[in-house]
Amino acid sequence: MKLKLYLALPLLILSACGDSPPPEQAPVINNTEEVQQYYKDHPDFFSFKTLGDVPTDLNWESGGDLPEVGSPNALKGGLETVRLADFPRTLRTVGPDSNGGFRPWILDNTTMSLAHRHPNQLDYFPGLANRWAVDQDSKTVYVELDPDATWSDGVPITSDDYLFIFWFFRTEYITAPWYNNWYENQFTNITRYSDHLISISIPELKPDTDSKVLELRPLPRHFYNEVGEDFLERYQWRFAPTTAAYVIKEGDLKKGRSIRFTRNTDWWAKDKKHWRYRFNIDRVNLIVIRDTPKVFEAFKRGDIDQFGLSLAEYWYEKLPDTDPDVENGYIHKKWFFNERPRPPYGLWINTDQPLLNEKSVRLGIQHATHWQLVIDQFFRGDYDRLNTANDGYGRFSHPTLRGRPFDVEAAMKHFADAGFIERGDDGILKREDGTRLAFTLSSGYESLKDVLTILKEEASKAGIEFRVEVLDGTAGWKKVQEKQHDIHFSAFGYSLELYPRFWETYHSSNAYYDAFLDDGRINPERKSKTQTNNLESFAVYEMDGLIDRYRQASDSETMIELAHTMSELHHEEASFVPGYYAGFFRLGHWRWIQYPEDFSFKHASGPTQYFVHWIDQDIKTATLNARRSDQPLSKSIEVFDQYRTPAIP
Numbered sequence: 283m284k285l286k287l288y289l290a291l292p293l294l295i296l297s298a299c300g301d302s303p304p305p306e307q308a309p310v311i312n313n314t315e316e317v318q319q320y321y322k323d324h325p326d327f328f329s330f331k332t333l334g335d336v337p338t339d340l341n342w343e344s345g346g347d348l349p350e351v352g353s354p355n356a357l358k359g360g361l362e363t364v365r366l367a368d369f370p371r372t373l374r375t376v377g378p379d380s381n382g383g384f385r386p387w388i389l390d391n392t393t394m395s396l397a398h399r400h401p402n403q404l405d406y407f408p409g410l411a412n413r414w415a416v417d418q419d420s421k422t423v424y425v426e427l428d429p430d431a432t433w434s435d436g437v438p439i440t441s442d443d444y445l446f447i448f449w450f451f452r453t454e455y456i457t458a459p460w461y462n463n464w465y466e467n468q469f470t471n472i473t474r475y476s477d478h479l480i481s482i483s484i485p486e487l488k489p490d491t492d493s494k495v496l497e498l499r500p501l502p503r504h505f506y507n508e509v510g511e512d513f514l515e516r517y518q519w520r521f522a523p524t525t526a527a528y529v530i531k532e533g534d535l536k537k538g539r540s541i542r543f544t545r546n547t548d549w550w551a552k553d554k555k556h557w558r559y560r561f562n563i564d565r566v567n568l569i570v571i572r573d574t575p576k577v578f579e580a581f582k583r584g585d586i587d588q589f590g591l592s593l594a595e596y597w598y599e600k601l602p603d604t605d606p607d608v609e610n611g612y613i614h615k616k617w618f619f620n621e622r623p624r625p626p627y628g629l630w631i632n633t634d635q636p637l638l639n640e641k642s643v644r645l646g647i648q649h650a651t652h653w654q655l656v657i658d659q660f661f662r663g664d665y666d667r668l669n670t671a672n673d674g675y676g677r678f679s680h681p682t683l684r685g686r687p688f689d690v691e692a693a694m695k696h697f698a699d700a701g702f703i704e705r706g707d708d709g710i711l712k713r714e715d716g717t718r719l720a721f722t723l724s725s726g727y728e729s730l731k732d733v734l735t736i737l738k739e740e741a742s743k744a745g746i747e748f749r750v751e752v753l754d755g756t757a758g759w760k761k762v763q764e765k766q767h768d769i770h771f772s773a774f775g776y777s778l779e780l781y782p783r784f785w786e787t788y789h790s791s792n793a794y795y796d797a798f799l800d801d802g803r804i805n806p807e808r809k810s811k812t813q814t815n816n817l818e819s820f821a822v823y824e825m826d827g828l829i830d831r832y833r834q835a836s837d838s839e840t841m842i843e844l845a846h847t848m849s850e851l852h853h854e855e856a857s858f859v860p861g862y863y864a865g866f867f868r869l870g871h872w873r874w875i876q877y878p879e880d881f882s883f884k885h886a887s888g889p890t891q892y893f894v895h896w897i898d899q900d901i902k903t904a905t906l907n908a909r910r911s912d913q914p915l916s917k918s919i920e921v922f923d924q925y926r927t928p929a930i931p
Contacts (some may be wrong), residue, residue, distance in 0.1 A: 308508075308512065308515070308516050310508065311508050311510055312507050312508065313507055313508065313509055313510055314507060317446065317449050320449050321445070321449070326471065327448070327469075327470065327471055327472065328445065328448070328471075328472060328474075329471060329472070329473040329474070330473070330474050331473055331474070331475050332475060332476075333475050333476055333479065335475065336424065336475055336479065336481075337417065337424075340415035340417065340424055341415055341416075342413045342414070342415045342424075342426075343406075343413060343414055343415065344408060344412065344413040344414075345397065345400070345405055345406050345407035345408060346407075346408075346555070348400045348403055348405055348407045348556070349400075349402070349403070350555060350556060350558075350559060351400065351401065351407075351556045351557075351559070351560060351883075351892060351894065352556075352558070352559025352560045352562075352878060352892070352894040353559055353877075353878035353879065353894065354559060355876075355878075356559045356560075356562045356876075356878075356894065356896040357562060357876075357896045357897070357898055357899075358545075358562050358564065358896070359562075359563075359564050359896075359897065359899060360562075360563055360564055360565075360896070360897030360899060360902075361563070361564065361565045361566075361567060361897075362563045362565070362566050362567070362587050362588075362875075362897060363566075363567045363569060363585060363586050363587055364566060364567065364568050364569070364586065364587070364588075365568070365569065365571050365577045365580070365586055366383075366384070366540070366541065366568040366569060366570050366571070367383050367570075367571075367572060367728070367754065367755050368382075368383065368570065368572060368754040368755050368756050368757075369384075369537065369538045369539070369570050369756075370382060370383075370384035370756065371756055371760075372518050372519070373388065373518070373519055373520065373521055374514070374517050374518060375388060375389045376451070376456050376458050376461060377456050377457045377458050377513070377514050377813075378457060378514065378760075378763075378813060379756065379760060380458075381759060381763065382755055382756035382759045382760070383726075383755035383756060383759075384756075386775075387541075387543075387568065389499075392526045392527065392528065392561070392893065393499055393524060393525055393526045394409040394410050394499070394525040394526055394551070395409050395410065395496065395497045395498055395499045396409055396410050396411040396414065396425055396427075396495065396496045396497070396498055397409050397411055397414065397492075397496040397497075398497075398556070399493075399778045399885075400556075401778070401883030401884065401885045401886050401891075401892060402883050402884045402885065404778070404780070404885065406492070406493075406496055407555075407556045408428065408554070408555075408556070410427055410428055410431050410439060410500065410525060411425045411426060411427055411428060411496070412426045412427065412428045412429075413425075413426050414426070414492060414495075414496060416491055416492050418487060418491070420483060421470075421483055421484050421485070421486065421487055421491070422471075422481050422482070422483040422484075423481065423482055423483075423484075423491065423492050423495035423496070424479070424480075424481045425479070425480050425481065425482070425495065425496075426478060426479050427439060427440070427441065427477075427478040427479070427480070428478075429478050430550050430551075431525065431550055431551070432550045433502050433504075433505075433523035433524065433525065434523045434524045434525075434526075434529050434546055434549070435502075435523040437502065437504055437523065438477075439500060439525065440477045440478065441474045441475075441476065441477055441478065441479065441480045442474070442477075442503050443500035443501060443502060443503050444472065444480055444482075444498065444500050445472055445474060445480075445503075446500075446501055446503040446506070447465070447498065447499075447500060447501050448465055448469065448472055450501055450506060450509065451464070451465035452465050452466055453509070455509055455510060455511060455513040456509075456513055456514075457513075457514060457813065458813055459792075459811055459812075459813055459814055460786070460792060460813060460814045460815065463791060463792070467485070468484065468485070468494065469482060469483065469484055469485075469494075470483045470484060470485050471483040482495045482498070485834075486833060486834045486835070486836060487836035488835075488836060488841075489780065489781070489836075489837070489838045489841070490780050493779070493780075499525070500525070501522075502522055502523045505522045505523055506522070526549070526561070527545055527546055527549045527551075527552070527557075527560070527561035527893075528543040528544060528545055528546060528561065528566065529543070529544055529546050530542065530543060530544070531544050538570065539569070539570055540567060540568060540569045540570060541567075541568045542565060542566070542567045542568070543565065543566040543567075543568070544564065544565050545561060545563065545564050545565070549561075559894060560892060560893045560894055561893045562893070562894075562895070562896035562897075563893075563895075563896065563897060572728065572754060573728065574728060574729040577589065578596065578600060578601075581870070582601075582607070584872060584906070587871060587872050587874075587875050587897075588869060588870065588871040588872070588875055588889075588890070589601075589869070589870045589871070590867065590868065590869060590870075590888070591615065591868040591869055591870045592864055592866070592867050592868045593661075593729065594660070594661050594662035594664055595660075596870075597615075597617075597868050598662060601613070601615070601870050603615070603919055607909075608870075608917065608919070609914075609917060610908075610909070610912075610913075610914040610915060610917070611873060611914060611915030611916045611917045611918060612872065612873055612905055612908070612909050612915065613870055613871070613872055613873065614870070614871055614872075614873055614875075614918040614919070614920075615868070615869070615870050615918070615919045615920070616868065616869045616870075616871075616877075616881055616889070616919075616920050616921075616922070617866060617868045617920070617921045617922065617923075618866055618867055618868070618869075618881055618882045618886075618889065618921075618922045619865055619866040619922065619923045619924075619925050619926035619927075620865065620866060620867070620882070620883070620884060620885065620886055620887075620925050621674075621884050621885060621925045621927060622674060622778070622884075622885045622886070622887060623672070623673070623674040623675055623778075623779065623782070624668065624673045624674040624863035624864075624865070625773040625774060625775050625863065625887075626668060626670075626671040626672070626673070626773050626774060626858070626860065626861075626863075627668065627771075627772075627773040627861040627862050627863065628668060628671070628771070628773070628858055628859050628860045628861035628862075629647070629651060629723070629769050629770070629771055629858065629859035629861065630762065630767075630769070630770045630771075630772060630817040630818055630857075630858055631644055631647065631768075631769050631818055631856075631857045631858065631859070632762075632765060632767050632768055632769070632770075632817070632818065632819050633818055633819045633820065633821075633855075633857050634765060634793075634810055634819035635721075635768050637700075637717070637719070637721070638721070638768060638769070640700050641855065641856060642696045642697070642699040642700035643696070643697065643700045643702075643719075644855070644856040644857060645686075645696040645856045646693045646694070646695075646696035646697040646700070646702075646744065646746070647693075647741075647746065647769070647856075647859060648686040648693075648856050648859055649686055649687070649688060649689045649690075649692040649693035649696065649744070650688070650690070650693040650740070650741040650743075650744040650746050651688065651737055651740070651741060651859050651861075652688040652736065652737065652740035652741075653667055653668075653685065653688070653859075653860075653861050653862055654667065654687070654688060655688070655736055655740060656733050656736050656737065656861070656862065657862050659736065660732055660733055660736060661862065661864075664864070664866075665862045665863065665864045666862065666863055666864075666865065666929040667684075667685050667860070667861075667862055667929075668685060668860035668861050668862050668863045669683050669684050669685045669860055670683050670685075670849050670852070670853065670860060671787070671849075671852065671858050671860065672782035672784075672845070672849060673860075673863060674863070675779075675780075675781055675782050675845075677838075677842050678780075678781045678782055678841065678842055678845045679782070679845075679849075680845075680846050680849040680850065680853075681846075683849055683850065683853050685859075685860040685861075686856075686859075688740065690743050690744045693744035693745075693746075694711075694744055694745060697711055697719060697744070697745060697746070701713045701714070702719045702745065705745055706718065708747075709742060709745065710742070710745055710746065710747045711745035711746065718747065719745060719746045719747065720746070720747035720748075720749065721746070721747070721748060721749065721768040721769050722748075722749045722751050722767070722768045722769070723737065723738065723748040723749065723750050723751065723768070723769050723770075723771065724750075724751040724752075724753060724758060724761060724762075724767050724768070724769070724770050724771070725751070725752055725753070725758060725770065725771040725772065726752075726753050726754060726755040726756070726757065726758020726759055726772065727752070727755070727758075727771065727772070728752055728754070728755075730771070731750070731752045733771070734748070734750045734752065734771060735750065737771075738750055748769070758770070758772070759772075762817050763812060763813050763814075764812045764813070765810050765812055765817075765819060767817075770817065771861075772817070774787075774815070775887060778885050781838075781841060781845065782845060784825075784828075784829045784832060784845075784848050785829050785833060786814070786815045786816070787815050787816055787817070787818070787820070788816065788818075788820045788822075788825055788829065788848070788852060789816070789825070789826055789829050790820070790821035790822070790823070790825075790826050791811075791826075792811060792814035792815065792816035793810070793811060793814070793816040793818075793819045793820055793821045794808040794809060794810055794811055794819070794821055795808060795809045795810075795811055796808050796809075797821045798821070798823050798826075802823040804821075808821075818857040818858060820852075820855070820857055822851065822855060824851060825848060825851055825852070828844055828847055828848050828851070829848065831844055832844040832845065832848065865926065865927060865929070866926075867882075867886075867887075867888050867889060869889045871895075872902075872905065873901055873902075873905045873915065873918075874897055874898050874899070874901045874902035874905055875895055875896075875897060876895060876896050876897070876898050876901070877889070877894065877895050878894055880922070881920070881922050882922070884925045
């Protein structure tokens with residue numbers, strides 16, 4: 283699964299785009315012949331057998347004993363209004379502009395894969411699959427699809443939808459090198475036994491061999507039968523049938539303004555265990571509000587139902603415990619500590635840019651960024667210093683590496699090693715040829731612009747200029763995906779995984795085309811590769827070898843040793859400046875928004891990730907009436923710390 287931008291409803295059905303005229307209708311094409319020929323041309327990868335060929339000694343699993351996700355007290359119904367930071371540039375889930383802040387709403391958190399990790403137990407429970415089995419000898423996972431599963435247009439989900447993904451994600455039509463590479467190299471075979479039974483093989487055994495297969499999502503073969511040379515334009519604003527609970531109805535997409543999702547009352551999984559108490563809201567209205575202060579104003583008016591309070595400014599000052607709406611019980615506050623791989627907030631340095639390709643400069647930047655001041659001043663000491671880009675993975679995370687401290691003297695020494703000795707009249711260091719030590723520090727986080735200001739002011743003490751550039755989330759991510767940034771402040775939101783990945787972010791194949799010559803020397807003619815998650819343009823020959831060994835390793839101890847070595851090498855290259863992490867999330871919500879008794883989950887990234895909340899219309903009516911008449915209700919400020927873990931000293 284591709285790492286996503288950290289910011290979390292399904293692919294959708296829509297026949298028109300609200301008040302925006304649809305694009306001129308492209309001629310109908312059909313790629314069936316091309317796809318079938320591709321299968322024939324790759325007989326080692328695509329196999330077609332019968333049920334009689336399925337091994338009889340498989341140990342099938344179904345996750346049936348795992349506890350329910352959600353509460354039996356949940357009610358169906360209601361309208362929830364949610365902030366959308368910026369309107370998406372496309373409704374494709376692959377290709378340019380697809381990996382922005384809207385992606386979680388149409389893919390990551392609400393569509394269904396074959397099976398899903400339980401957010402407390404980490405074992406898998408059924409999604410599109412009824413059961414599965416792992417054959418360790420053949421490195422193959424067998425999967426039986428749920429015969430009840432259908433796309434939201436009523437078409438059954440079959441094995442063919444899974445065969446199709448291995449054509450779709452390999453084709454260059456989608457203009458997505460990351461996907462091309464992943465689906466080309468991470469799987470070795472898919473076999474169709476029947477409409478509802480497949481097996482998928484992988485090149486190496488892992489401690490969680492089944493995960494790579496079970497987390498695959500299908501594609502509606504019948505919808506994507508027009509994929510060809512004009513894929514990007516043809517599917518720019520087209521909605522695909524979904525496996526999940528929500529659809530977009532005609533007229534519910536208002537370009538630049540709002541998108542409305544409606545719960546599909548005929549959703550095939552609505553009565554299935556682990557799904558029946560989720561996606562309870564009838565309609566979810568996403569409205570575009572770019573400025574966080576305006577979002578908070580809308581929340582306080584009751585126009586928006588929930589507001590994240592993880593930023594100290596909002597938890598302590600803008601919505602203090604003494605706020606009248608909190609004091610009177612109209613708005614509830616919750617603070618939830620969790621256990622999960624930490625989104626690596628920090629500075630991603632593009633080593634393909636002039637000056638930033640020099641290690642001495644990057645080392646200077648490491649010591650010129652005052653993260654502890656950011657934590658103490660902006661986050662009121664609630665957050666902790668991040669040490670590596672892979673903190674939070676238990677033994678896989680490096681036990682002793684620490685983020686470099688703010689140290690003006692150390693920073694200037696490194697800058698001097700790079701030839702930056704003399705300060706100009708503006709206090710910024712420069713070389714003898716007049717080259718100034720100045721870079722654009724960009725971000726797509728409007729709410730964290732003050733973080734950049736602190737970093738800018740402190741860095742100037744070491745003679746470096748950060749030109750702050752705050753973009754909307756989509757534009758910010760587009761900039762780094764196209765490798766146009768100098769230094770970008772961002773984070774990835776990781777899927778729930780047992781160990782970190784390195785290939786996506788640090789392998790040279792995601793930085794350049796033909797990064798190295800056969801003997802390991804840098805290829806002087808290499809060209810930058812865009813639309814990947816290697817934001818640092820990180821290309822180190824030694825790292826490639828370590829990553830390859832890591833991907834081939836099958837036992838945890840070997841993987842742990844390699845993970846530590848790779849973290850050390852990444853630290854040495856100084857291309858990522860670890861910033862901070864929060865081992866919790868905080869929320870304010872109006873009283874009518876209800877959550878299960880335990881509120882959230884051990885491994886949740888946010889309160890709404892699993893869509894277990896609901897709206898109680900009776901409570902909403904009572905709350906609004908009480909507020910109008912200044913009648914106090916029960917105050918509610920809760921701290922859930924059962925999963926709190928101490929920070930690394």
